[in-house]
Amino acid sequence: MRKVAVVGAGMTRFGKYLDRGLKELAREAVEGALESAGVDKSTPQVAVVGNAAAGLVTGQEMVRAQVVLREMGIGGIPMVNTENACASSSTAFHLAWLYVASGMYDIALALGVEKLYHEDKKRSFAAIGAAVDVEIMQKIIAAAQADRKQAGEKKEGGAGESRSLFMDLYAALARDHMRRYGTTKEQYARIAVKNHFNGSLNPHAQYRERYTLEEILQSPPVAEPLTRLMCSPIGDGAAALILCSEEKARQLTTKPLWVRASVLTTGQDHAPGEPGVGDRAAAAAYEMAGLGPEDVSLAEVHDATAPAELVLYEEMGFCPRGEGGRLIDSGHTELGGKLPVNTSGGLISKGHPIGATGAAQIYEVFLQLRGEAGERQVKDAKVGLTENGGGMIRGENAVTSMHILSI
Amino acid sequence: MRKVAVVGAGMTRFGKYLDRGLKELAREAVEGALESAGVDKSTPQVAVVGNAAAGLVTGQEMVRAQVVLREMGIGGIPMVNTENACASSSTAFHLAWLYVASGMYDIALALGVEKLYHEDKKRSFAAIGAAVDVEIMQKIIAAAQADRKQAGEKKEGGAGESRSLFMDLYAALARDHMRRYGTTKEQYARIAVKNHFNGSLNPHAQYRERYTLEEILQSPPVAEPLTRLMCSPIGDGAAALILCSEEKARQLTTKPLWVRASVLTTGQDHAPGEPGVGDRAAAAAYEMAGLGPEDVSLAEVHDATAPAELVLYEEMGFCPRGEGGRLIDSGHTELGGKLPVNTSGGLISKGHPIGATGAAQIYEVFLQLRGEAGERQVKDAKVGLTENGGGMIRGENAVTSMHILSI
Numbered sequence: 001m002r003k004v005a006v007v008g009a010g011m012t013r014f015g016k017y018l019d020r021g022l023k024e025l026a027r028e029a030v031e032g033a034l035e036s037a038g039v040d041k042s043t044p045q046v047a048v049v050g051n052a053a054a055g056l057v058t059g060q061e062m063v064r065a066q067v068v069l070r071e072m073g074i075g076g077i078p079m080v081n082t083e084n085a086c087a088s089s090s091t092a093f094h095l096a097w098l099y100v101a102s103g104m105y106d107i108a109l110a111l112g113v114e115k116l117y118h119e120d121k122k123r124s125f126a127a128i129g130a131a132v133d134v135e136i137m138q139k140i141i142a143a144a145q146a147d148r149k150q151a152g153e154k155k156e157g158g159a160g161e162s163r164s165l166f167m168d169l170y171a172a173l174a175r176d177h178m179r180r181y182g183t184t185k186e187q188y189a190r191i192a193v194k195n196h197f198n199g200s201l202n203p204h205a206q207y208r209e210r211y212t213l214e215e216i217l218q219s220p221p222v223a224e225p226l227t228r229l230m231c232s233p234i235g236d237g238a239a240a241l242i243l244c245s246e247e248k249a250r251q252l253t254t255k256p257l258w259v260r261a262s263v264l265t266t267g268q269d270h271a272p273g274e275p276g277v278g279d280r281a282a283a284a285a286y287e288m289a290g291l292g293p294e295d296v297s298l299a300e301v302h303d304a305t306a307p308a309e310l311v312l313y314e315e316m317g318f319c320p321r322g323e324g325g326r327l328i329d330s331g332h333t334e335l336g337g338k339l340p341v342n343t344s345g346g347l348i349s350k351g352h353p354i355g356a357t358g359a360a361q362i363y364e365v366f367l368q369l370r371g372e373a374g375e376r377q378v379k380d381a382k383v384g385l386t387e388n389g390g391g392m393i394r395g396e397n398a399v400t401s402m403h404i405l406s407i
Numbered sequence: 408m409r410k411v412a413v414v415g416a417g418m419t420r421f422g423k424y425l426d427r428g429l430k431e432l433a434r435e436a437v438e439g440a441l442e443s444a445g446v447d448k449s450t451p452q453v454a455v456v457g458n459a460a461a462g463l464v465t466g467q468e469m470v471r472a473q474v475v476l477r478e479m480g481i482g483g484i485p486m487v488n489t490e491n492a493c494a495s496s497s498t499a500f501h502l503a504w505l506y507v508a509s510g511m512y513d514i515a516l517a518l519g520v521e522k523l524y525h526e527d528k529k530r531s532f533a534a535i536g537a538a539v540d541v542e543i544m545q546k547i548i549a550a551a552q553a554d555r556k557q558a559g560e561k562k563e564g565g566a567g568e569s570r571s572l573f574m575d576l577y578a579a580l581a582r583d584h585m586r587r588y589g590t591t592k593e594q595y596a597r598i599a600v601k602n603h604f605n606g607s608l609n610p611h612a613q614y615r616e617r618y619t620l621e622e623i624l625q626s627p628p629v630a631e632p633l634t635r636l637m638c639s640p641i642g643d644g645a646a647a648l649i650l651c652s653e654e655k656a657r658q659l660t661t662k663p664l665w666v667r668a669s670v671l672t673t674g675q676d677h678a679p680g681e682p683g684v685g686d687r688a689a690a691a692a693y694e695m696a697g698l699g700p701e702d703v704s705l706a707e708v709h710d711a712t713a714p715a716e717l718v719l720y721e722e723m724g725f726c727p728r729g730e731g732g733r734l735i736d737s738g739h740t741e742l743g744g745k746l747p748v749n750t751s752g753g754l755i756s757k758g759h760p761i762g763a764t765g766a767a768q769i770y771e772v773f774l775q776l777r778g779e780a781g782e783r784q785v786k787d788a789k790v791g792l793t794e795n796g797g798g799m800i801r802g803e804n805a806v807t808s809m810h811i812l813s814i
Contacts, residue, residue, distance in 0.1 A: 001509060021542070052469050055462035061537035062459050062492035063798035066673055066805040075675030076687070079806070080498060083488040085469035091487060095502065102408060102509030130468035135428070266473055268482030280483070391470035398473040399486070 001101040005249035005256035008037025008242035009366040014206040014351030016117045017236045022054060026068040026113045029238035037242040038252055041074050044109040048080045048096045050089030052355040053127035057118050085131040087390030090358025090401035096243050097262045106245045112359035113238035124234055131391040169392055171223035174307035181322035185225040189216040190328045191306040192230045192348055199345020201376040206235050206351030230306040232347035239359035257369050260289035261404040267396045277400045278315030285402040293317035296339055297381040298368055300361035302389040303346040312387060335376055343376050358388035369407050382407050408508040412656035412663035415444025415649035416773040421613040421758030423524050424643040433475035433520045436645035444649040445659055448481050451516035455487045455503045457496030459762040460534035464525050492538040494797030497765025497808035503650050504669045513652045519766035520645035531641055538798040576799055578630035581714035588729035592632040596623040597735045598713040599637045599755055606752020608783040613642050613758030637713040639754035646766035664776050667696035668811040674803045685722030688807040696811040700724035703746060704788040705775055707768035709796040710753040719794060742783055750783050765795035772812050789814050
């Protein structure tokens, strides 16, 4: 396998764009990436596009890449549409990497694009609910509705239910960690404080407000211990990367970044205490990169909720099992700490247009390793890690995709 | 890039399975492929799954591979969900090939699975309608409805409209060929006679009736010159392949088949008379294989309608431009002819569960090259070609994927 470089990156600000469709969002990110790489739209020899929800939100399925890219005059090249829930565009980046690493093509475009906002909010929630086994989910919802009916409650079930059940799963993971290791709700809240602060420094973040620990704790409850400000919002947006061979990279830039590891994996049935999908992915990524957690300058991890980030500290090997709470308390993962995590604001503050999230994580690492991250720049950043999880089956991520990039 | 072999293949019969879901269909195809390769479910190191319509038909999006494969005990490996309209599973096969050819993995599973039948027929039609630019399609439908309203007609528009517009596009291509080259409706019908005959010999075909030329011509009109028996039906089904490295293939079988070409490409804007996506794909596939059309023993091509097969004779180089009509009249592409096409019955008779079609084409070539095709066996078959088209944007396939396999 050949060395692969990232030589360009672009993204939209994440947000609520009722007036912009997939095509407009994709165009801004792709044009930004091409410009940053110093190439034009006829240069990429292959394109891989990640999108998770367009089928259910906009009705556009099947040929999403072709629809958004031909609109901007990109055609005649292989295009792959990929979908892996919240890890759709890290999967796209992984496949683009594979095309170049294999020697099949010299330059590739990876794009993540998503529109979750819809005038009919039920559509957005229904789409998110498809990131699990929908047959099983429908049975759970039906059972919950039957329980309520028996209890004489009238609260509406249906589409919105999927999202709350998803948050229920995260809340259960959070409570489990509290029970096992003495982790506190304040420690989860501290992660949210950090990520909202980082997001306030990021012009591409959907939300840019700073909050105190008290404000995080007192924001509306979602499912104990989660409050709204500990959870990622719904959003729209796009992010794109240009990958190429070493030879091509030397022609294009004096600042290539190297893909040291590209890992994709899926959960499996395992006994309690055995490594889960996150642990396995991290072990594989470090082995592929020939690096360890001690070498990482900064990381973007999948903080769909604040507790998820805390658990990921442990899975990524940033601290021993059970010590995630102590790690956040120590300031280690803040800007200025030894290993800043989610300098972009993470999913919580930068936003989480699901199919665009993985590519946007790599966009942040790109800026940081090039020294172009402005107010939130990590000093002497040499190695950046991304971890992007997707879907949930039997209590863990259905998909985990990790990348390690270095200068 | 390494040599890649196909060592196992399995498929369900295509058909209408209101009582079987994606999981059951996938299981039958995957277990068949594993058994045919002589390996068990823990052997594949990566899985790529093509599905086009589950999001809109069943609501299952985002993690379709994980949902259907973990159900049968396959997990802990990379899983990619890919969608490229009717070419979804040839795209999956292409990516599985890339994983092995690159040296990243030694053995891969490619699966295509689709359920189009739903109790609510509108859902099936709406899903098929997503294989185009839905924004443009919605404008066309709105304009057609406005015209009808003005003309005082009451015929219902909406979901069913998408499919009829899709067939309208094929009909327009057919009429154009008639006008330019003197092709006749009877020649199109002859292709349907051939494919229904071939399908009658295939136990996996959805429809197994034989028809006379008269019966094809007199079946209900769809859009001039298309009649219903010239068009592929809706269906459910799955097909799976096991791909591996040369070294692994030598351990597993004495009859490996070699992937000589794996090509994926997309349409682009071009002047009339310039090569379209089919011509470009064929040129690329022959170059990659180091073979020409004269070397092909049999071909499975994307006969979504009979005229599409006739046009593909020319694009694949089986005859000069404009001579597709003469080719079918000569018997060249019938069983017993020099280059039998769609020996499986093709999409018209074997059926067209869209995300499963590409993998099923390769399944047919697998049987033929192994000499296991029973009554429809092509004598001395050495080289098989598949062409799988998907979606339609600006009058041509949005996606074309081609493969050439040889003994």
